[in-house]
Amino acid sequence: MNMDEALSLFSGHQYSQNRSELTVAAYQTDLVQFFSFAAGELGVESEKLTVDLIDVYIVRGFLGVLADHGLARKSMARKLAALRTFFKFLCRKEILLINPVQRVASPKLGRKLPNFLYLDQMDGLLRASDCTNLLGARDQVIMELLYGSGLRVSELVGLDRENLDLEIGLIRVLGKGSKERVVPVTNYAIQAIEEYLKMRKDHSEILLLNYQGTRLSARSVRRILDKMVAKISMEQHVNPHMLRHSYATHMLDGGADLRSVQELLGHLKLSSTQIYTHLTRERLKKVYDQAHPRAK
Numbered sequence: 001m002n003m004d005e006a007l008s009l010f011s012g013h014q015y016s017q018n019r020s021e022l023t024v025a026a027y028q029t030d031l032v033q034f035f036s037f038a039a040g041e042l043g044v045e046s047e048k049l050t051v052d053l054i055d056v057y058i059v060r061g062f063l064g065v066l067a068d069h070g071l072a073r074k075s076m077a078r079k080l081a082a083l084r085t086f087f088k089f090l091c092r093k094e095i096l097l098i099n100p101v102q103r104v105a106s107p108k109l110g111r112k113l114p115n116f117l118y119l120d121q122m123d124g125l126l127r128a129s130d131c132t133n134l135l136g137a138r139d140q141v142i143m144e145l146l147y148g149s150g151l152r153v154s155e156l157v158g159l160d161r162e163n164l165d166l167e168i169g170l171i172r173v174l175g176k177g178s179k180e181r182v183v184p185v186t187n188y189a190i191q192a193i194e195e196y197l198k199m200r201k202d203h204s205e206i207l208l209l210n211y212q213g214t215r216l217s218a219r220s221v222r223r224i225l226d227k228m229v230a231k232i233s234m235e236q237h238v239n240p241h242m243l244r245h246s247y248a249t250h251m252l253d254g255g256a257d258l259r260s261v262q263e264l265l266g267h268l269k270l271s272s273t274q275i276y277t278h279l280t281r282e283r284l285k286k287v288y289d290q291a292h293p294r295a296k
Helices: 003-016 021-042 056-068 073-092 119-126 134-148 153-157 187-199 218-231 240-253 258-265 270-291
Strands: 170-174 180-184
Touching: 003 021, 003 073, 021 056, 021 073, 056 073, 119 134, 119 218, 119 240, 134 153, 134 187, 134 218, 134 240, 153 218, 153 240, 180 258, 218 240, 240 258, 240 270, 258 270
Parallel strands: none
Antiparallel strands: 170 180
16 A cells, blocks of 8 residues: 555544544644655655555654754654554554554653743733723633633633533533533633623624634634733743643642642643642742752
């Protein structure tokens, strides 16, 4: 089977597993890059490259070239993960008998702690919106849900009115892999949503609208946040995901248990949530070093 046929079959499988358009496109980009490299190494035209020609040495050579070009280890690991998933699929379908990626080790990744905002910084952002007008009221809803419920920006912009149960303070969100979860909302968020919806004159079921009356995009949320940061003269660069990091960090600081935070964030693996415990320990150690006279 040639690579185009294999990629088409694999992409169809990915869609059947409810993978997002972005995920499928990322896999395709990484795989096409690998196919181009492999064809060059084997001295064949790309359209004549077949899956059975790939061996472990070609995969290692591909990673070596990426490293020589200075690609970050995290990016290399992502490309290798795409290859693993692709060739594992081909073996499971019995298109291949031997997985050429099976004996390739993943590059070791250093643990990078996520950035977060301190309570006073977060308070400044939460007070930055002018809630006397429609767009300002909408922006307040954005802030309250990103920080108050720890939503991903994609989950936020995907919300419809039917996802809200403001009487009991819960919202239903669609997370990664089209997995639904229910998360609580703060009283501040409930009040902000109610005030925003009162100002609206439309009948749209979409919760967050842009000035044209259509669904707000993730890119627009980033621009709105940039304006808020500039408004309060905050020097630190802030992105929407930092509010989610801040939510998790402040929850753990406040005594929440790790399993509960994992469920609230929609993490499949506990290890994804455990990084925030490292973050809180790092922060406490920094405070200790700065404040205790015997630590200096």
